[in-house]
Amino acid sequence: MTTEETTEVKLVEHTVQTTLGTIAVSEAGEGPVLVMLHGGGPGAGAVANYHQNLAALTPHFRVVLPDQPGFGGSYRPTEADLDARSITEITVDALVQTLDALGIERCHLLGNSLGGAAAIALALEVPQRVEKLVLMAPGGGWLPFGPTPTEGQKAMFRYYNGEGPTLKKMRDFIGVMTAEPKRWADTAQARYEASLDESHIAFYHAYNAAFAKRHGMDPLWQRVHEIKAPTLLLWGRDDRTITLDGAQLMLKQIRDVQLHVFGGCGHWVQLERQAEFERLVTDFLKEH
Template sequence: MGLPVTITTTTDIDLLRHRVQTSLGEIAVSEVPGNGPVLVMLHGGGPGASGVSNYHQNLAALAPHFRILLPDQPGFGDSYRPTEADLDERSITAITVDALFQALDALGIDTFHLLGNSLGGAAAIAMAQTQRERITGLVLMAPGGGWLPFGPTPTEGQKEMFKYFNGGGPSEKKMAAFIRTMVFDHKQ
């Protein structure tokens, strides 16, 4: 089981911080303890994204009703960074689903409500498809970071975005590759 390493306060809410070891790497999970059902909230992507940064303004309203878990998905916050080789082998969504289920298992979470924003929406959809019996409710917020179970995935843009953030971290060369992938006319 992941052990709480620190307690911090954000928006007058006390958070337990867990560092959960999975077979893929360490997953950071912030928790708002509560007696209600478990609500797992998956953040979106982008620079500085994490469970707490994405949802800190919602915690006070939700805390009286739920035990809230805010995992940092692989590649974000204080969780491990997949390597470029990892991302070539499996999509970030497949990596995330595997790591998050392992982390939830380690924390003793059997069933839970699941909320996913943008990139977290893609992971939430995949989690619900993979182990639907564990998901008691599903809310998706603009799951534009995701893809459907048909067609080529991940897209070339998604591949480049994760290469930019992960592996050795951002670089000018990686940013140029990402921009070339995202624009039709490279001269512009």
């Protein structure tokens, strides 16, 4: 176990051994447990995606940040693993074992994009363990009404293909992910450097191939009516990866649901509209 200073918040870092492989977990704060699941872009990881939000959230919650399989410090599923089960099924298995190892019986659950798919699947598979659910443009729960793959999905596929990762390609990727990409020059450099990990590159090629074989994410939208946890949907109006029109099905099917849409915002709500994101999440989770 180690500690690391991130945006003035001291993180405790664990490694949890599961039957699938090692899961890296960072955490900080005290109070009700809030598990935050990151998206699936190149170079993504839990702390990389949410470090800017910790100063606002950790006074209210014990924030738990697992790197999902394939990302950050966690193990890399193989091609055989991804042929046998979807990345969401793998992730839910690993997360349940991680929660068990950390002694977390019940928690609030937040997920963005790929992490949103894992959050939905976890809430469906072990509903008794999820107090409240925050979904930020979640994969799987969204039924696209426009062309697919979307512009953002195409940008993910392109990143490791051709000449491989470059800083320009990462800037282009962030240009699709966000509504105002010039604001995130530092993010581009950090994400580019993280994307160069050889094991992550190998995983990403296997992940993209499996994604194509399965014709996209697991169709969790077919089961979102089963979600029992009170749910907050957060969406950027200008999201070009998981587009806002897909929210309509979730609004109709989830019984206890509310939606907040951010104008002038793309796929990374927690970064692009940081203060509003933090306020909405805190108020929703603390409300009785």
